[in-house]
Amino acid sequence: MQNQLEPPFPRGSLILQSKICLHSSPLCKAIPQYRRRTTTMSTAPAHTLNLCGVLSEAKRIVNAHSRHFLALSVIFLLPLSFSLIIFPTLQLSLTRSYVVSTKFFVVDPPDLRQNLTIHLLYSVFVYIFFLGAIATITYSTYHGFYGRPVKFFPAMKSLIFSFFPLVSTTIAAQLILSLVSLTFLLLFLVIIKMGENLGFVIDYDSNYFMTSFVLMGAALAFSLIYFQVNWSLACVVVVAESKWGFEPLWRSSYLVKGMRSVSLSLLLLFGILIGFWVWMNSNDVMHFDAVDGWKSWPFGLQVVIGTSLLTVLLLQNTAANTVLYMYCKALHGELAIEIVEEFAREYVSLPFDDGKIPHVVSVVPA
Known part of the structure; x- marks a missing residue:
């Protein structure tokens, strides 16, 4: 196959091969005669293993099944986006109602418990809808990549098998990140105590102490980002490979090798866009009064625009x-085996939409 490519393609390029007949393909020799089928592929431009290639492919899959992803977004991402934008205003109004004005601002203990309960319920709400969106959208994108039928009920059914493995994986990741953060904190405290025991006078208000604190915080931030980059595929591994616990974390660290720059780019791109958009809309919404302001049309327009764009960003992030x-699987040579198995299925692919036509992805070395 590689000898037929003229001119040779650079390392890391993805060739979307078109109109491949398995009867004449070398792959067909490895498939039993009774399982051979002819599959028509779409002609598509070559993509490279970079951020633009990932984003364009994710956009293609979402556009090809727009109504399906719209339904999933309305069920999971829309309530999540709305809560992220509106909760700061709701929290502020609740906090003001609980504050008792005396000589100092004191919060009544029963109200404090109620406030903590509201925050706990909100966290559970966000967590459940976030995992639901991850499970269903990842499942749909995974099957859409192969050109398989993408249907609503199978996607919702996949949530049953993926939810608790996703919970265990997120708990495992948070446990490791908490241990790393605790290690940095203890190390910083040990350094301070050792300095005091050696007779050094430490001025906690000095610029040297603040600089040391900032450097330690920066080191912790870079460490957490490093783990996030390596674990960026963990949730996808849970859904696609039915793994759970710590195993998806190690699997993701292996797959992301050679693609860490793309993973970091995705993390920074959507992290900055989503974070900035939530912060900007939350601040704008907080200027409206919780009673009268919420009835005005500027408030409604602000919430609709903010929620809609945030939903799109979350959808594209998950698909990407x-x-x-x-x-990453193609780069590690694992995708070719799955493609052979996909071609060996006993059906004839008759697509009616170019965006839904399956395509072969292969990494061609120089």
């Missing part, structure tokens, strides 16, 4: 992570 997972 799934596509990155497929590209």
Whole structure:
């Protein structure tokens, strides 16, 4: 196959091969005669293993099944986006109602418990809808990448098998990140105590102490980002490979090798866009009064625009992570085996939409 490519393609390029007949393909020799089928592929431009290639492929899959992803977004991402934008205003109004004005600002203990309960319920709400969106959208993008039928009920059914493995994986990741953060904190405290025991006078208000604190915080931040980059495919591994616990974390660290720059780019791109958009809309919404302001049309327009764009960003982020997972498998030579198995299925692919036509992804070395 590689000898037929003229001119040779650079290392890391993805060739979307078109109109491949398995009867004449070398792959067909490895498939039993009774399982051979002819599959028509779409002609598509070559993509490279970079951020633009991941984003364009994710956009293609979402556009090809727009109504399906719209339904999933309305169920999971829309309530999540709305809560992220509106909760700071709701929290502020609740806090003001609980504060008792005396000589100092004191919060009544029963109200404090009620406030903590509200925050706990909100966290559970966000967590459940976030995992639901991850499971269903990842499942749909994974099957859409292969050109398989993408249907609503199978996607919702996949949530049953993926939810608790996702919970265990997120708990495992948070446990490791907490241990890393605790290690940095203890190390910083040990250094301070050792300095005091050696007779050094430490001025906690000095610029030297603040500089040391900032450097330690920066080191911790870079460490957490490093783990996030390596574990960026963990949720996709849970859904696609039915793994759970710590195993998806190690699997993601292996797959992301050679693609860490793309993973970091995705993390920074969507992290900055989503964070900035939530912060900007939350601040704008907080200027409206919780009673009268929420009835005005500027408030409604602000919430609709903010929630809609945030939903799109979350959808594209989830789909892009799934596509990155497929590209990483192609880079490690694992995707070819799955493609052979996909071609060996006993059906004839008769697509009616170019965006839904399956395509072969192969990494061609120089």
